Amino acid sequence: MSLEQNDIDQLVTMYREDFTPDVDRGLRQLHGRLKPSAGRIRRLPRRRLLAVAAVALLVIAAAVVLLTRDQQTYLINDSDALAEYQLPDGTSLTLQGGSQVRYDPNTYNLDARRLSLDGQAYFEVVPDQGRPFIVSNGTAALHVTGTAFNLRSRNEEMEVEVSEGSVILQKGTEKLSVAAMECAMAKPGAPMIHQPAPNLNHHAWRTGVLKFNHTPLEEVLSYLSDNWGIKCEWKDGKVCSYTVSGSYRGGDAGSVLMDIAELGGVKVRSTGTDGKHFLLEGSCSQ
Template sequence: MTPADLTASRREQALDWLLRLQQAPHDVPLREQFEQWLADDVGNPEAYRKAERLWRLSGQMAPATAELWPAKAEVVSLPVRRKTPRRWWLGAAVAACLMLAVAPTLTLRLQADYRTALGETRDITLADGSVVQLDSDTAIAVDYAGDHRDVRLLAGQAFFEVMPDKGKPFHVRAEGVRVTVTGTAFNVELRPGRVGVDVQHGSVRVEDSARVLAAALTAGQRLRYLDGQAQVSTFAPSQTAAWRQGQLIADDQPVAELVRELAHYLPGKVLLRDDALGGKRVTGVYDLRKPEVALRAVVRPHGGEVRSYGPWLLVLSKP
């Protein structure tokens, strides 16, 4: 697991603990489990403190775990509301989810030359005639000079149709992975801790900072780079970047993996609170233009349900 992936995982866990403790502040076994989670990793207490700060910034009451931290650790002081609705914790959770969703986009705006919002796709024609199609919530930075054509994928995924130029290779960089082509069509996906490359036609060379991962990845071949390891498999070239047709194609994939994919098309946060449900496997074609409907279709065959708390929080679990 990469540092970025680990940070995201801690953030999700901290938010989940925040919700659980606000719903059951006097549950002693739950509190003991929470304290054990804090002790399991040195980064967990800080992740939870950040979740608490977001809670306070939303204007809500002190978190149910406020007594765990010394007073000097608090950075925001807001008055306590004496009268709150029965489910006051829900508004705070939604506000926290909104902040967690919005903050990363600020950095992308500073780095990106082109980007898309949630639910938006966009076609970009570069200076040499190459075309880049951006998926939902995607950002790229472009660097064209006399001797090179470089595109950096900052987030999301993009489909590239590259104009041939043997004297000026086309590079796509996604974190530590570099894809090199002279003329071909392929998709590159960047997710926390993972990079994927799918080739529709032509061939590409894929390498990281230390070695060549695939000298010639050809049409119908897919490379997944995870935790420093590369795996190559085959697929139907017609399914390359199925997102361009508004589709998510699953072939015996874990529910948790599909939930992570669909989360990139939904605002706010999506929390999967059942590990057993997340481990179930599904096969099907899902409509990315209706991501919440797709999410329900993924979990329903295994008895899962999706609870919506406003537009900023979806919680998946079994009844």
């Protein structure tokens, strides 16, 4: 569907203090500034049985574009599924549920392509040496000219994992060049971290694939947390440690946790109603 047609399915809210909005003019401005994709949707396999309903809900949620009084454009995905968008320069992004991107349509793609991210997204950036692509938060900034990467930015913490090309992660005066199959993290009060990422496990929320090769359990649990918000606590603070090898594809993240726990003889009990909080107990049989 196209924003130039009469079947516009997007909700546009415009407001200013002491100002009566000109809706027709506002829509014309929106047409020229935004080029969202046709709403192609990807979801993890656990949503297959609800595909039709999930798609319908996502189209509604993902279509909400807000122009605030400071003229910032928000792309918001408040559904549980994934949503795809296209920025004015042609850069595509996939937003995880609960994530949003914000940028100034008046300055975006002039001398630079600046935006902020709250949540997690996968970007395929259109190459443009003259207009760097910059994502920033209160702590760090990511500089890109053209590449593909996964980015998690929340609570002043920024973590990038690159699948193609390279990026530069900057915190203050410190800079890290992050190449394909590498990841890096910047957060307040700590040195930046830079390490290999041969399996691209930070992309799992989008690809549905986790791969481990003698990976410590603590690191495995961190991937489940970063990708799907899985929170684990050890009973009585007694932590079990062993390594995990193998591939896990799609399915419910809680079920993946059960399979991984079984490898070490760890018992898992759900402690919430959201399917994301678990209590672990075990003596580590591995």
